[in-house]
Amino acid sequence: xxxxxxxxxxxxxxxxxxxxxxxxxxxxxxxxxxxxxxxxxxxxxxxxxxxxxxxxxxxxxxxxxxxxxxxxxxxxxxxxxxxxxxxxxxxxxxxxxxxxxxxxxxxxxxxxxxxxxxxxxxxxxxxxxxxxxxxxxxxxxxxxxxxxxxxxxxxxxxxxxxxxxxxxxxxxxxxxxxxxxxxxxxxxxxxxxxxxxxxxxxxxxxxxxxxxxxxxxxxxxxxxxxxxxxxxxxxxxxxxxxxxxxxxxxxxxxxxxxxxxxxxxxxxxxxxxxxxxxxxxxxxxxxxxxxxxxxxxxxxxxxxxxxxxxxxxxxxxxxxxxxxxxxxxxxxxxxxxxxxxxxxxxxxxxxxxxxxxxxxxxxxxxxxxxxxxxxxxxxxxxxxxxxxxxxxxxxxxxxxxxxxxxxxxxxxxxxxxxxxxxxxxxxxxxxxxxxxxxxxxxxxxxxxxxxxxxxxxxxx
Numbered sequence: 001x002x003x004x005x006x007x008x009x010x011x012x013x014x015x016x017x018x019x020x021x022x023x024x025x026x027x028x029x030x031x032x033x034x035x036x037x038x039x040x041x042x043x044x045x046x047x048x049x050x051x052x053x054x055x056x057x058x059x060x061x062x063x064x065x066x067x068x069x070x071x072x073x074x075x076x077x078x079x080x081x082x083x084x085x086x087x088x089x090x091x092x093x094x095x096x097x098x099x100x101x102x103x104x105x106x107x108x109x110x111x112x113x114x115x116x117x118x119x120x121x122x123x124x125x126x127x128x129x130x131x132x133x134x135x136x137x138x139x140x141x142x143x144x145x146x147x148x149x150x151x152x153x154x155x156x157x158x159x160x161x162x163x164x165x166x167x168x169x170x171x172x173x174x175x176x177x178x179x180x181x182x183x184x185x186x187x188x189x190x191x192x193x194x195x196x197x198x199x200x201x202x203x204x205x206x207x208x209x210x211x212x213x214x215x216x217x218x219x220x221x222x223x224x225x226x227x228x229x230x231x232x233x234x235x236x237x238x239x240x241x242x243x244x245x246x247x248x249x250x251x252x253x254x255x256x257x258x259x260x261x262x263x264x265x266x267x268x269x270x271x272x273x274x275x276x277x278x279x280x281x282x283x284x285x286x287x288x289x290x291x292x293x294x295x296x297x298x299x300x301x302x303x304x305x306x307x308x309x310x311x312x313x314x315x316x317x318x319x320x321x322x323x324x325x326x327x328x329x330x331x332x333x334x335x336x337x338x339x340x341x342x343x344x345x346x347x348x349x350x351x352x353x354x355x356x357x358x359x360x361x362x363x364x365x366x367x368x369x370x371x372x373x374x375x376x377x378x379x380x381x382x383x384x385x386x387x388x389x390x391x392x393x394x395x396x397x398x399x400x401x402x403x404x405x406x407x408x409x410x411x412x413x414x415x416x417x418x419x420x421x422x423x424x425x426x427x428x429x430x431x432x433x434x435x436x437x438x439x440x441x442x443x444x445x446x447x448x449x450x451x452x453x454x455x456x457x458x459x460x
Contacts, residue, residue: 101134105141112148117165121172124148128176132188142193145173150196155203155224167203174205181210183234197221202228204250212262213237220244223252223274231255235286241265247274249298255279259286259310267291271322274298284309284334291315295322303327307358309334314341321345321370328352331382337361343394344368351375355382355406363387367394374398379406379430386410391442393417403430411435415442422447 108130111123124145131141149170154161180190195216204225211234219241231253239262247269255277267289275298287310295318303325315337323346326336331353339361350360351373362372363385374384375397386396387409395418398408403425410420411433417440422432425447 101130101137104130105134105137109144112144117163117169120165120169124169124172124176128180131180131190135188138188138190139193142177142190143196145177146196146200149173149200149202150198153201153203155201171204174202174207178207178210181207181212183211204228208232210234211236212240216240218242218245221246223247223250226250228252230257232257234258234260235264236261238262239265241267242269243267245269247271247276249273251275251277253277253279254281256281258282259288260284261286263287263289265289265291266293269293271295271298271300275301277301278305279303281305283307283312287311287313289313289315290317292317294318294320295324296320298322300324302329305329307331307334307336312336314338317341319343319346319348323347323349325349325351326353329354331355331358331360333358335359335361337363338365340364340366342366342368343370345370348372349375350377353377354380355384356380357382360384362389365389367391369393371395371397374401376400376402378402378404379408380404381406383407383409386413389413391415391418395419395421397421397423398425399423401425403427403432405430407431407433409433409435410437412437414438415440415444417441419443419445421445 104126108123108126111119111126114120114123127141127144131138131145134141153166153170154163155167156162177190177195180188183189183191189211191211191213194214198217199220199222200218201222202225204227206229208229208231210230213236215238217240221242223245227250229252233254235258241264243265245266249272252274253276257278259281263286265288269290271294273296277299279301281302283305284307289311291313293314297320300322301324305326307330311334313336317338319341321344325347327349329350335358337360341362343366345368347370349371353374355378359382361384365386367390369392372394373396377398379402383406385407389410391413393416396410397419399421401422407430409432412435415438420439420442421444423445
C-alpha cells in the first residue's frame with residue numbers, strides 16, 4: 001500500500017499532472033532568519049558566559065557550553081542545507097516547466113501549420129492558452145499568432161487560391177487577441193504586448209473595447225472586409241500605426257474610442273470609397289495624424305467628437321470628392337490642422353460645432369470646388385484660420401453662426417469665384433479677419449456683419 005504523503009499537493013498546470021508542492025522561498029527565508037536570530041542570541045549568551053571569571057565555571061558548565069556551541073553550529077548548517085535544497089528543488093521544477101512549455105509550443109505551432117482548418121483552430125486556442133501560462137515567453141506566442149495573420153491570404157471565394165475555412169481561423173485569432181486586450185480582466189492581459197500586423201489582410205474583424213498600451217502596427221495592411229470595428233477602444237499609451245494602410249469600400253469605425261496617450265498614425269494611408277468613422281470619440285491628449293493620406297470618395301466622420309488636447313493633423317492630405325464632417329463636435333483644447341491639404345470637390349463640414357478653445361487651421365490649403373460649411377457653429381473661444389488659403393469656385397459659409405468670442409481669420413486668402421457667406425450670423429463679440437484677402441469674382445454676403453473696415457480687413 002502506498003503511504004500517504006504528509007506534504008500538501010497542488011495542481012501544476014504547466015506539467016498537466018499532480019506534483020508535490022514546494023515550500024515558497026519566503027517561508028524558507030523566514031525560517032533561516034529565525035535560526036540566525038536564535039543562533040545570535042545563543043552566541044551572545046555564550047560570549048557573556050565565557051567572559052565571566054574562570055573560577056565560577058565548573059566542569060558541568062563547560063560541558064553545557066560545548067553542547068550549546070555545537071547546537072548553534074548545527075542549527076546554522078541545517079538552515080543553510082534546507083535553503084540550498086529548496087533552491088535546487090525549485091531549479092528542477094523550473095527546468096521541468098520550461099521543458100513542458102517548449103513541448104506545448106511545438107505542438108501548437110505544428111497545429112497552426114496543418115492543412116485541416118479544424119486542426120489550425122485548435123492550434124490557435126492552444127497557442128493562446130500557452131501565452132497565458134508562459135509569462136516569460138508570452139510575447140513570442142503572441143508574435144506567432146500575429147505572424148499567421150501576416151501570411152498571404154486570398155479572401156475572394158472565387159479565386160483559385162482561396163482556402164476553405166481560412167477566414168474562420170483568422171477571425172478566431174482576431175477574437176482571441178481582442179478578448180485578451182480587454183480591461184479589467186481576470187485572465188492575463190496582452191495589452192502591453194507588441195502586436196505586429198504589418199502587411200496583413202483583414203477580411204473584417206472586431207477590435208471593439210480593446211485597450212492598446214504597447215506598440216501596434218497595421219502598417220501597409222489591407223482592409224478589405226465590410227466592417228472593421230475599433231468601437232470603444234482605448235489608445236492609451238505607446239504608438240499605433242496604420243502608415244500606408246489601404247482601406248477599401250467597407251467601413252472602419254472608431255466610434256466612442258478614446259485617444260488619450262501616445263500616437264495613432266494614418267500617414268500616407270489610402271482610403272478608396274471608405275467609410276471611416278470617429279463619432280463620439282474622445283481626442284486628447286494623444287495625437288492622430290493623417291499626413292499625406294489620400295481620401296478618394298467615401299466619408300470621414302468625426303461627428304460629436306470631443307477635442308480636449310493633443311493634435312489631429314491632415315497636413316498635405318489629398319481629398320477627392322470626399323465628405324469630411326465634424327458636425328456637433330466640441331473643440332475645447334488642442335489643434336486640428338489641414339495645412340497645405342488639397343480638397344477637390346466634396347464637403348468639409350463643421351455644422352453645429354462648438355468652439356470654446358483650441359484651434360482649427362486650414363492655412364495654405366487648396367480648395368477646388370466643393371463646400372466648407374460652419375452652419376450654426378458657435379464660437380465662444382478658440383480660432384479658425386484659412387490664412388493664405390486658395391479657394392477656386394468653392395463655397396465657404398457661416399450661415400446662422402454665433403460669434404461670441406474667438407477669431408475667424410481668412411487673412412491673405414485668395415477667392416477665385418465661388419461664395420463666402422455670413423447670412424443670418426449673429427455677432428456679439430469675437431473677430432472675423434479678412435486682412436489682405438483677395439476676391440476675384442467671388443460673391444461675398446456679409447449678412448449682419450459689417451463689411452471690413454478700410455485698411456484693416458477686420459469685421460465685427
